[in-house]
Amino acid sequence: MRLRFIRAAEFGWTDLFTATSFVSAVVFFVSFSRIEARHPAPLLHPSLLRDGVRLSALAVMALIVGMHLSLLFMLVHYLQVVLGLNPLLAGLAYIPLTATVFVVSRFTPWLIARWARGYS
Numbered sequence: 001m002r003l004r005f006i007r008a009a010e011f012g013w014t015d016l017f018t019a020t021s022f023v024s025a026v027v028f029f030v031s032f033s034r035i036e037a038r039h040p041a042p043l044l045h046p047s048l049l050r051d052g053v054r055l056s057a058l059a060v061m062a063l064i065v066g067m068h069l070s071l072l073f074m075l076v077h078y079l080q081v082v083l084g085l086n087p088l089l090a091g092l093a094y095i096p097l098t099a100t101v102f103v104v105s106r107f108t109p110w111l112i113a114r115w116a117r118g119y120s
Helices: 002-011 016-038 052-082 087-093 095-115
Strands: none
Touching (some): 002 016, 087 095
């Protein structure tokens, strides 16, 4: 399905293969959901999705992950196509971003405890 997102601009959203990949993704997701709902030890227990606050948080996290992956894709595209870096140099150019995420993630629990008191 990811390939269809990338190739949809070239082939169009109404292309038969693009539409088929999206339909098959929906069918696989529904099948997976039904199997997990009946399984004695599901990967994600369906009762966890009945809480509106938890479901909202999961949806926001899914959006954040999607935006982050899109950013990384566009950043490597910019580094290679616009700036002309080879794949190794583009990978090395990611080191400051990776280091920043690593350092900030170490302080995130402290920041949440300090600033999110009024939101819980």
